[in-house]
Amino acid sequence: MKYLAFATGMLAATTAIAETPVLTVYTYDSFVSNWGPGPSVEKAFEAQCGCDLKLVGAGDGAALLARLKLEGARSDADVVLGLDTNLVAAARETGLFSDHSVTAEYTLPIEWSDSQFVPFDWGYFAFVKAAELEAPTNFKDLADSDLKIVIQDPRSSTPGLGLLLWVKEAYGDEAKSVWEGLADNVVTVTKGWSEAYGLFLDGEADMVLSYTTSPAYHLIAEEDASKAAAAFDEGHYMQIEVAGKLAASDQQDLADQFLAFMVTDDFQAIIPTTNWMYPAVTPKEGLPKGFETLITPEKSLLVSPEKADMVRDAALAEWLDALSQ
Structure with missing residues (x-):
């Protein structure tokens, strides 16, 4: 009888575990890190949710889309978190995403309306340095300096792609010559943000794209004010x-619940x-103390998802050609 009771209890526990729905979310490595x-x-x-949320690190942001294209409709992912507006058009073209019904009072710098993608955060790309370092104030002056920088690969990293489009949007047809000037400043190109920032913190470069x-x-x-x-x-x-x-995804309702949770x-x-x-939505308690010390760009640059998709390959070719010389 004791064995029967034990077996019955184990069966009930196993059934309960089996009935717990699993939501699998592909995201970038730094999102799933302990910090x-x-x-x-x-x-x-x-x-x-009464579910098991399974967060899967899949490299950096741009690598997410590459993995998704490879897996296609067979992907284990229910949700992909960590693409950005530079990849939205390419992601939409895959036909792998479905519409959402999320509404929110976004506090983004731009109006947001997209039937398939829900924003969860935003920021400005910048080169981070030691606070006391007198840094150039534009890319051309950076190219003329002896400063060493670490950047990320635009083929695998969303910051790397952002830098590519930053230079292209700022300089247009001059972008290739700007990259030719920057080539000897680049210490190395990493696959993702974490590796690049780690090299900067280890003293391998004067500045890092972040x-x-x-x-x-x-x-x-x-409690360290030594970076800017x-x-x-x-x-x-x-x-x-x-x-x-x-x-x-076979967890459509749970995926909807997660997307709605994201903007809470x-x-x-x-x-x-x-x-x-x-x-993407300012919390009730506002931003933490310390955010008021950050620089606020006087000019914001951003291209539409469609333009980003259109110019990406040409900008990448310019970048590859300049850095390979």
Whole structure:
């Protein structure tokens, strides 16, 4: 009888586990790291969904789309979180995403209306440096300097792609010559943001491609005011990060619930001090103390998803040609 009771209990426990729905979210590596938003997001969402939220790191942002294209409708992902507006058009062209019904009072710098992608944070790309370093105020002066920089590959990294479009939008037909000037400043090109920032912190470069918000991490988490973002007078390119659900997902309702959760205070309040970006919807308590010290670009640069998709290949060819010489 004891064995029967034990077996019955085990069967009930196994059945309960089997009945717990799993929502699989592909995202970028830094999101799922111990210091990223992932652990807090997982805890907060599971507290209300009665599900198992499975966050899967898939490289950097641009690598997400490459993996999704490879897997197609067979992908295990229900939601992809970590694409940005520079990749939205290419993602839409895959036909793998379905529409959402999320509405929110966004506090983005631009009006947002997209039937398939929901924004969750935003920021401006910038080169981060030591606060005392007297940095150039534009790309041409940077190219003329002896400063060493670390950047990310635009084929695998959304910051890398953002830099590509930043230079292209600021300089147009002159972009290739700007890259030719910058070639000897580039110490290395990394696959993703984490590797690049780590090299900068290890003293391998004077500046690293990151965000105007990155110094907030050092200031708030480490009580260290030794880092700053260099202000460029060409303007700074904006990034808006998004998530979308896959049409082939067998967890459509749960995916909808997660996308709606993303724009609530429970998610948005996590973003500033874990992803170190501006939230897409300002939390009720506002931004943390320290964000007011960050530089605010005098000029914002951003191209439409359609234009980004149209110019990306030509801009990439210019970049590859300039850096290979």
